[in-house]
Amino acid sequence: MTRVVERPAGAGLLLRVVPPGLYAGRARVLVERAYLVNRRAWLSLVSGFFEPVFFLLSLGYGFGQLVSAVDGVPYPAYVAPALLAASAMNGAIFDATYNLFFKIKYARLYEAVLATPMGPVDIAVGEACWALLRGGLYSAGFLAVMLGFGLVWSPWAVLVLPACLLVALAFAAVGMAATTFMRSWQDFDLVQLLVLPLFLFSTTFYPLSVYPAWLRAVVQWTPLYHAIELTRALTTGHVGWGLLGHVGYFAVMAALGVAVAARRLGRLLTA
Amino acid sequence: MTTPLVEARGLTKSFGSFEAVRGIDVEVHPGEAFGFLGANGAGKSSTMRMVSCTSPRTGGELRVLGMDPDRDGPRIRARIGVVPQLDNLDTELTVRQNLEVYGRYFGLSRAHVRAKAVELLEFAQLAERADDEVEPLSGGMKRRLTIARSLVNDPDLLLLDEPTTGLDPQARHLLWDRLFRLKQSGVTLIITTHYMDEAEQLCDRLVVMDGGRIVAEGSPGELIRRYSTREVLELRFPPGEQDPEPVRDLAERVEVLPDRLLLYTADGDAALAAAHARGVRPVSSLVRRSTLEDVFLRLTGRTLVD
Numbered sequence: 152m153t154r155v156v157e158r159p160a161g162a163g164l165l166l167r168v169v170p171p172g173l174y175a176g177r178a179r180v181l182v183e184r185a186y187l188v189n190r191r192a193w194l195s196l197v198s199g200f201f202e203p204v205f206f207l208l209s210l211g212y213g214f215g216q217l218v219s220a221v222d223g224v225p226y227p228a229y230v231a232p233a234l235l236a237a238s239a240m241n242g243a244i245f246d247a248t249y250n251l252f253f254k255i256k257y258a259r260l261y262e263a264v265l266a267t268p269m270g271p272v273d274i275a276v277g278e279a280c281w282a283l284l285r286g287g288l289y290s291a292g293f294l295a296v297m298l299g300f301g302l303v304w305s306p307w308a309v310l311v312l313p314a315c316l317l318v319a320l321a322f323a324a325v326g327m328a329a330t331t332f333m334r335s336w337q338d339f340d341l342v343q344l345l346v347l348p349l350f351l352f353s354t355t356f357y358p359l360s361v362y363p364a365w366l367r368a369v370v371q372w373t374p375l376y377h378a379i380e381l382t383r384a385l386t387t388g389h390v391g392w393g394l395l396g397h398v399g400y401f402a403v404m405a406a407l408g409v410a411v412a413a414r415r416l417g418r419l420l421t422a
Numbered sequence: 423m424t425t426p427l428v429e430a431r432g433l434t435k436s437f438g439s440f441e442a443v444r445g446i447d448v449e450v451h452p453g454e455a456f457g458f459l460g461a462n463g464a465g466k467s468s469t470m471r472m473v474s475c476t477s478p479r480t481g482g483e484l485r486v487l488g489m490d491p492d493r494d495g496p497r498i499r500a501r502i503g504v505v506p507q508l509d510n511l512d513t514e515l516t517v518r519q520n521l522e523v524y525g526r527y528f529g530l531s532r533a534h535v536r537a538k539a540v541e542l543l544e545f546a547q548l549a550e551r552a553d554d555e556v557e558p559l560s561g562g563m564k565r566r567l568t569i570a571r572s573l574v575n576d577p578d579l580l581l582l583d584e585p586t587t588g589l590d591p592q593a594r595h596l597l598w599d600r601l602f603r604l605k606q607s608g609v610t611l612i613i614t615t616h617y618m619d620e621a622e623q624l625c626d627r628l629v630v631m632d633g634g635r636i637v638a639e640g641s642p643g644e645l646i647r648r649y650s651t652r653e654v655l656e657l658r659f660p661p662g663e664q665d666p667e668p669v670r671d672l673a674e675r676v677e678v679l680p681d682r683l684l685l686y687t688a689d690g691d692a693a694l695a696a697a698h699a700r701g702v703r704p705v706s707s708l709v710r711r712s713t714l715e716d717v718f719l720r721l722t723g724r725t726l727v728d
Contacts, residue, residue, distance in 0.1 A: 172493075172495045172496060175496055175529070177526075177527065177529055180523070180526045180527055183523065183526060184512070184515070184523050184526075187515060187519055187523065188514040188515065258510075258512070258513060258514070259508070259510040260510070260512055262476075262506070262510050263506075263510040263511075263512070263524070264527055265476055266474060266476055266499060266504040266506070267499055267500075267524070267527035267528055267575075268496040268497070268499050268500045268527070268528060268529065269496075269527050270496065421476055421477055421478065
């Protein structure tokens with residue numbers, strides 16, 4: 152008497168490449184769960200939208216009184232796409248590190264999930280998708296604010312939303328992978344230690360040309376720099392084939408992150 | 423002959439150099455209520471986690487529902503229900519959502535889990551708390567919710583790891599009643615416990631585990647017959663004044679405790695009369711039937727293991 156575990160038709164490529172013990176093709180159920188949880192805690196969800204808006208008002212417009220333009224772009228229009236990319240990063244990192252760690256260590260949520268046919272890849276993909284969706288909401292909200300202030304100059308800007316989603320996915324995936332190595336809340340100070348300089352120094356508020364050559368080379372390797380290059384090019388209309396390089400950067404980052412996170416989660420939760 | 427739902431041969435589990443399970447043979451048949459009895463650290467939970475396919479075995483053979491957990495883990499898990507030792511309910515969801523979302527993990531449709539949740543809330547006597555948070559529920563309610571959750575996929579096999587530990591007597595009896603009903607409806611149960619009364623109430627057959635090994639196997643009645651006597655005479659003395667010598671030959675076995683003597687004998691009243699005739703004057707005496715507890719303490723000793 153064998154009952155076959157049903158797999159949804161549309162669960163796609165992953166089902167064919169991931170061993171069945173690790174993936175049931177039901178990652179979306181974790182997104183459903185997250186939706187139910189956040190429907191009740193909507194205030195904390197909404198609060199994440201305001202942070203980049205405050206930065207835009209204080210730095211973009213306040214500071215913008217002193218700095219008229221960078222590379223021919225008025226200062227608010229220069230800073231806004233960078234804030235868009237940074238908020239995609241921040242939202243994704245927060246969900247994938249603090250929230251994930253809490254669920255592993257204290258809520259023991261995943262222990263219950265793994266007693267069902269769900270596998271660690273379902274968890275990794277599901278949580279990454281939720282982080283992505285939430286990041287996408289914030290990006291869309293901020294993009295609307297940019298439109299309102301007249302900071303979007305190019306029709307290419309329609310692509311900035313998918314770009315932000317890709318950026319969020321990549322940061323979420325790597326954040327999750329990192330979280331599986333964390334032992335206590337103290338380790339999260341390291342996250343802050345990485346995220347804050349990324350936010351401040353990835354050409355968010357001034358161009359790469361202010362740095363000495365060696366520092367420029369370092370910044371050009373960091374992920375938020377690539378994200379900002381991408382969003383800024385799209386909203387200001389400086390579009391070229393080179394942007395695909397940035398897309399490739401995040402595709403690789405996301406794939407590596409999901410692979411490591413799923414593997415580590417599997418080992419962490421099924422000793 | 424029916425094929426066993428669980429079949430283990432020489433099953434082992436090690437964590438680093440620590441051997442939690444040291445080669446056990448077990449068969450659980452359909453419709454049976456099977457118990458793992460043992461002190462804390464005897465290897466019960468490790469065994470349960472291997473059977474529930476959430477922890478890979480280190481060695482030996484294991485088949486669950488006729489399949490190999492290493493290869494068919496998800497297919498097996500689709501047909502079993504698990505009640506872990508510590509409740510791991512989803513504290514960010516309501517009581518009802520806990521059941522519905524859990525059903526969704528099994529790939530059940532939204533309509534199905536909605537109807538199933540109503541049925542299970544009734545079964546667990548939680549209908550009135552359906553839309554409450556999980557955290558303020560009492561220990562007994564949380565436990566009932568965990569059991570209800572484990573039934574959301576209509577499992578063929580239900581694994582319960584210490585289902586009533588930490589509950590008050592009312593809550594325990596209510597839970598036993600629910601488990602008994604499940605058994606009546608044909609669900610195969612595997613239960614771990616260190617409560618002897620629980621094992622006697624619920625289990626058709628059980629094994630006693632000690633230090634990762636099985637030290638005895640049988641029905642509660644068989645185990646009592648094999649490892650104990652029909653009755654036990656307890657003679658209480660002021661601490662330090664108990665002397666086993668005058669009564670040594672009145673019983674098959676005499677055990678000396680700090681404040682009393684335990685005489686294992688087929689006829690407790692006769693042994694008591696004989697002891698009185700020899701001038702033994704205990705503070706009080708009691709004749710009772712042997713229980714699984716006597717068997718358990720005989721097999722695993724009275725020393726604290728952890």
